[in-house]
Amino acid sequence: MTAEASPLPQAARPAALPEAAKPALLQIRDLVREFRTRTGTVHAVSGVSFDVWPGETLGIVGETGSGKSTLARSILQAPRPTAGAVVFRGTDLVTLRGARLLQARRQLQMVFQDPFGSLDPKWRVRDLVAEPLVAYKTGDRNARRQRVGELLEMVGLAQHGGRRPRELSGGQAQRVAIARALALSPALIICDEAVSSLDVLIQAQVLNLFERLRAELGLSYLFIAHDLALVKQVSDRVAVMHLGKLCEVGPGEAVYRQPLHPYTRALLDSVPGSAQAQAQARATATIRGEPPSPVHPPSGCRFRTRCPRAAQRCADEEPGLRELATGHSVACHFPLVPMACTPDRSAEKIGETPR
């Protein structure tokens, strides 16, 4: 069966992007991933839709258990989603099997959190970087050797080809993982907490490397992390995920300056040293309690049990994503719109220069 892109409902295009004329690189539609366990069905990802445009970095931020890693793996079809469509460059990966899936996935690569976990400890760096080239039978020996040299140069490890993973620092190992991801000239790289385990100075080096590669190679990223400041730093648009659903999507700067969802507000307030957190004097802002169980998610809005603004309607009716400003959508019955929330602090915070 030929994998034809089924006609999909168009999501709002980010007006800011110059490439808006090009088709989306990745279109996720109503993606669902459930796990059956003895205690019940885990609703890890429950109907998520978004687009990633060519050259764009979309950041996804969420807490542990929000389903962001499951989402990443579902996109790669490893394992496959329970329902929904994952259209990459016009082809729905969900409909593909075997060799066709492998070919389609070639330009979709992933970088994980623990670099040592994804590198065979007995291999040398140059063989680790060559592995994807060998697996996809790319070029001959000489061409591959040359490509490995280029890749190691690109990630700043030209001198380290002969080393083994244990002779590398965490940052160097993550560079090897990035070189592997780049080997097949991907169009999109999914970074799942790719810098979260690194020390802040090394993290900055790797983030800068991602930026340089984006500019030089025209890459797109789906950048997944729990750290909102980190995600905002690298992303054009930011999507906030809570318990398997997107609650807010918008341009990074807008999400930070004018968050619409109470959960986004809480995440912003939790960043240590942020202007918000300091103004709060460590007192009230943090949301209480733990995320609810994904086995028995709350009815209606899944954030309502932790939400300071929750009302009866939130229990009765699930809020859908709706666009309140250009390219800025929220799934909330009572969003934090400046005019509507006079007693809320969020209104007066806007425009303040935080440090």
Next chain:
Amino acid sequence: MKAEALLQVQDLRVTFTGRGQPVHAVDGVSYRVYAGQTLAIVGESGSGKTVSCRAVMGLLPPSAMVTGSARIQGTELIGLSDDRLREHRGTDVAMVFQDPARSLNPTMRVGAQIAEAVRSHRPVSKAQARQQAVDLLRLVHMALPERRCAEYPHQLSGGMRQRVMIAIALACRPRLLIADEATTALDVTTQAQIMELLLELQAELGMALMLISHDLGLAAAYADEVIVMYAGRIVEQAPAARLFGHVRMPYTQALFEAIPRLERPAHSLLPVIGGQPPDGAMPTGCSFAPRCRRAADDCRAAAPPLAEHEPGHRWACWHPVKPGAA
């Protein structure tokens, strides 16, 4: 603070001997912690921040050679026998680690683990210890403490497990609690909750708190006093309120600048320094000189001493950053 220091560490040195060259993990560290104070020790992996605290707790492997002094309320801890140390651990000093999943016994109910900690230091009956376990969970704001006592660690979330670890650490009302990257593995919202909890408990119980972290932002937000370590030495120390805007040591400045901040525009490059901290052989002169933008010949010739250049503000640098430049 004029009161006598609760913990006084003087010229602490830890050397790991083994095959090959000895490694000076901690190289002459001195500091004081006062009751009710929050002291943060910040540094990269391998800076010696964790090793220096473990040395105080007597938790290093036999291959570690520890010299210097660490006195808690007048009692010297360095060189104390394991039995004598055990009397101080828990009651004087307790520690919370980064990975609560690895510190808890997966086959034991949470309540029993807390009760065990209580009974190991205090002559109370099993029933009393159980009751105290429930009280401790309530103290760390665990919802439904009675029910949680009957659960196993795997049934709890990461944040709840860390609350259990804190409950265990508090079982004997320690005078000093050392939190070693205690919130690093947690989500930001949970991290904020746990930090608030620690500060609240500190005020309530009058404890001293030591935060060991690689996150200068966290330290600056929650600590009273911040120590920055690099390659086994203290390179800068100042009150947290002062450190913002008054960073003098280029390494501290680099740490501050490398933190992704919400205010920074997307795709902006972070100011980074290259290289790695020295491992093994220490360079002569300043250990940070090979990575330092301000390094000059004198930096490579001799190591700058850590001195109190301004009241309450110590740094070790020949060419400090101008205040306000950070």
